[in-house]
Amino acid sequence: MSHQTPLSPKLPLVTSLIKNMLKILKLSCLMLILSCSALALKPVDRTDTVIFDAYGRIANPYIFNWMVPGATRSHGMHQSVWEPLFILNYETDEIEPWLGLSFTSNDQLDIWTLKIRDEVKWADGEAYDADDIVFTIDLLLNDETLSLGEAANMQQWIGSVEKIDPLTVQFNLKAPNPRFQLDYFSVRVWGNVVILPQHVWQDKDPFTFDNFDLNRGWPLGTGPYRLAQATETEFIYDRREDWWGLETGFQDLPQPKRLIWVVTGVEENRSLLAANSELDVVGGITLGAFEAISAMNPNMVAWKAKMPYVWLDPCPRQISLNHTIPPWDQPDMRRAISLIIDRRQIVEIAYEGTSFPSKSIFVAYQGMKPYIDAIPHLWIPETSDVDEGKRLLEARGWRLGSGKNKFYQKEMTDGSTQTLSINLQTNAAGIELRRVADVVVEQLRTAGINASNRAIEGATWNDNKAFGKFEGVVDWDACGSVNEPWLTMNRYTNQFYRPIGARAPGNNNFVRWQGSKADRYSQLVAQIGVLPLGGSGIEPLFTEAMQLFLEEQVIIPLNQAIMLIPFNTTYWTGWPTETNNYIHPPMWWMSAHRVIHNLKKAR
Amino acid sequence: MTKPTRTSRTRDEDKLDTTTSPESAQLYDPDNQDLSQGRTSSLNRWDTPWFNWKLISGTAIVGIIVLIGIFGRFLWDTELVYVGKCPLNLPPVGFENSRGQTGTWSHPFGTENSGRDMLALTIIGAPNSLLVGFVAATIGIGIGILLGFISGFIGGLTDDLIRLLAGITITVPSLLVLIIIQSLVEQIGLFTMATLLAVFAWPGPTLVIRGQVMSMRESGYVQMARLSGASPLRIMFGEIMPNLLPYLAASFIGSVSGSILAAVGLETLGLGPQRVPTLGGTLYFALEAAALLRNMWWWLGIPIFILSLIFMGLLLINLGLDEIANPRLRKATE
Structure with a gap:
């Protein structure tokens, strides 16, 4: 006993140490087995595989909770695993049903009823039904932090949601909204609300759950593919032979047995991979690079068969000046900038002739044409009117310097002399905005404005806009409308006005436009908002609102944005093109489901 | 004593003589004053360590680039360096681009996208890159001389503090810090950039100069100066x-090279001056636009060549100065 006494405290220590080592050993074995099982993918021939460009860095490759900030979903998840309820087809301008069958409203547009397809199943065999939809919407409505994706939109509009029967859900809105289905459930731009499987998520914390466990089949979806492997640089999805759509006769299985999304890096890498047919879709590329890879690989095609090859992106480019910073708080000063800019030259230099100048703040889609055509007197000229621009500056007391100082100057009330200068912030993530800014800066400097531009990191660029920490930015924040004008117009209403230092919600009205004209404009937009889509009453309200908008030169539209998306027909055909325009071509959108189902083996 | 005559001397003896010091030459032929004086003056002129082919050729290369920067402005329209002033994607004269366009004498080196x-870009960008290097190195070496001399000569706690500070600064990953600082600065100009680079250019020279000063402070002439009350x-x-001047000059040129390399690195990452033409900035735009893939070799090739x-040029100057500062090295190469 006397010997045991000093030893006794050590024994539990040793036991504990051994236990811990065993635990570590078990964990290591488990991880080894898991990694081996993850790596043990069945071989699939290249001719049965489609390789996509993940287009950009994946910050969190093991997070498949689409609602948390920073999570990625366009690396194959929302193109092949998570299916949409409806898809807006830009080519036909129709909303096509997918998991949903119909989405109808009452006459007052404040009660919307969704009917979904029967026999839709999650990949684990559980039924996809109204309970899942109600669970998802309630989860978003209960997010008091408004930090989950789509929570702010859902809480803006939905008062309550209820299950009518297993295939029917009713949304009771807080206010009439004719675009409720279009804006949030129809892949209007890129993606929309993804319905969650209640049986997986009901006991999980939506803020921390990563939704990633391949052995349990997570992330779970209803689509014809399941995630088979995820790494920092590659995401592999294998076809499910038990997809609900095949069993119910909705559609045949897509032909590709495997889909791979690859992180490809800079344009040079992406282009070389495509030229070697190691990539079937490139995320977006410049004209020169496309011409180069087309010369190396004649099987490359794009939306247009000839110059400029491009597809029109829904987010036109523009300059936004801060309305709270003098002298840009004056509409005439903002208009002077607009008049000095030669939009034709921007297109010729920054886009090498592949885009075209904007006539209005809207994207030049067919669906927007009636609205753009309704205001020809407000169209923005393609070329500059420098003399008129200078006249406006001089009317505001600015005088062109002489000698070496070629910039406009003004004597201030305190006796000092101020040089007219402006700094434009651009997003460093892409070269496109910087190239646009480079051209604008030269044009402004030639006219006598000491302009400069600065490329900053995307997150900072966004925050600077939201908090008003900028003089001017080159941006795309009028983006929204694709077949009706309200959504873009609503982004500049006074409900979103916030003082400098407070975050502009959703980057709406981040230029901080206010005043009597802004108030009147907001009233008109609110009136448009409750009218049925395409209603005849919209046009006079729209025209008056746009008159106010351009009188105040709230933003300075520049040009339409274009995307050159090369498709490789070496292994697969059936890609969307201008002549085979069954749907629009961006493969990083949720609408890519339609394209994947349309692909045919080339050999 | 037989007087050696010029004609009787062999080529090898001539070669030997060129390495002989003027004093020894005089001792060798005290009677033939005219001849020996003539030869001595000739030897004086050419036997200086500063007559070093590496130094001369390096200086000539850098000098030509500087001269191009100075006189090129008078011979060529440098406004063409800015966006939108020329047709896009033209190849140099005598070449054809992928669209079949041929180069013109209006733009002999071609244009970019x-x-x-x-x-x-060559006329403006090359001297700009040199300027950044020289300004950063001047500041860095200036601080290095001051702190190195103080540290090496005074010693004690001052030496410890300066060494510690220099040691800490050397361990900081300078490129990472420069990238962060660059992203925070509102507008980057050439001098802002040079100043940022100088922040990390001083510790190396400081420590090396300190070492040299420490070894010299115990030498006889320094002791003599001390005794004289200096x-x-x-x-x-x-x-x-x-x-230490030749040595400092070599350090300075090394520092210029380092600073230019750091500047080009930042510019190639897109963190250089926005509108000021630089060689690194040109590389950034070329890489972003996949210039090689587009077969626009001149876009990358010209700045890389310069x-x-x-x-x-800087390396040759550095090697030349090294040989001047270090007689052993000079002897080894002769």
């Missing part, structure tokens, strides 16, 4: 520094 003229400042900058010339 924003309509910047490559010759104007002030520490007089000893440091009047006695020690002149003996940068290579600059680095080669």
